[in-house]
Amino acid sequence: MSTPGAEPDEPWPLWEVFVRANRGLSHVHVGSLHAPDTEMAIRNARDVYTRRNEGVSIWVVPAEAITTSDPDARDAFFESPAGKNYRHARYYDKAEGVRHL
């Protein structure tokens, strides 16, 4: 990746933002933003996504560091669990004499 701003028309890289609303909760994806580097990304996230008291902690992740599943391959990717109840242990009878199960 070239230096942000080196080319006049080059936009800043994209970052994905995760905010934790309270202690004990997980960070939740809230959106994305542009920023020239990590320090500015965390500050921009603070300004854009937590200006009305939304959170106590922020993560920013370069969007290009996230690998996503292919939306077009959704059927093949997520179909297999359906109709395969044998994958769930609760469909098996417990053998007699097994305790603490």
Added chain:
Amino acid sequence: MTKSYAGRDASTGSIDDLHGDVAVDEVELAEELLGAADATASDDVAAYALRLGDDALILAQQLGWWISRAPELEEDVALGNIALDLLGHARSLLHYAGTASGRTEDGLAYWRDEPEFRSAWLFEQPNGDFAHTIARQLFAALYFEALYSRLRDSADETLTAIAAKAVKEVAYHVDHAEQWMLRLALGTDESRRRITVAIADLWPYLDELFRDDELIERLDAAPEGAIAARPSALREPVMDAVAGILSACELDAPTVPFAAGGGREGRHSSYLGYLLAEMQVLARKHPGASW
């Protein structure tokens, strides 16, 4: 007045109602003003609060111009946030200043002319390019930080309450300005050229921020203890901080003469008139308007 969003009422169905009747609850907003609700400023304290309030108000108005015009949307929001913080300081300070003469914060903001404004010249300097705005932000934020951190020890309880809240907010303004200083100064040849020019252009307006006068002397000698943060005492911490960031940016301090200044006595550069005209036109054209 009560807060009403007519569009939310199921009985009034039209889309127009969504935007037709939104009133700001002045009573609710008043609760956000800092300091004792019934505190009344003396004439001297009011004059001091007016200076601080005008500094914040003028800079807030300037920064608002950037919304939709900054390099990226994210920076629009950052500068808008800073402007709103400053507007909050201005509200509390002008409200307090108005208690001495029975004027409201809006009355002071919208119904005074240039010679009645007490802001320093730094704040009315034009936005210029982004580098000029960042240079002005650096000087302004470091000044506010030194000012409010000392004002927390004021003998005046309303000023200490305002300062205690403001100091946390301006710490972020300092950080924002410093981050941009580093990136502009150490970025491309063009960004370094622009921030170098901007620092030299804004440098002359630093000195006025550190000048004591008779009002400050009287407030310093108040029987209940020092009320003002003495401007001359802010010079060292502010200039040390400026030197620190310039050094990190590998920039030299400019050797340019100081500007005359005179904002504290109501003498202003020609920039303030245009700024006030834009800020005040709506309130003056439609007195008492609410939205």
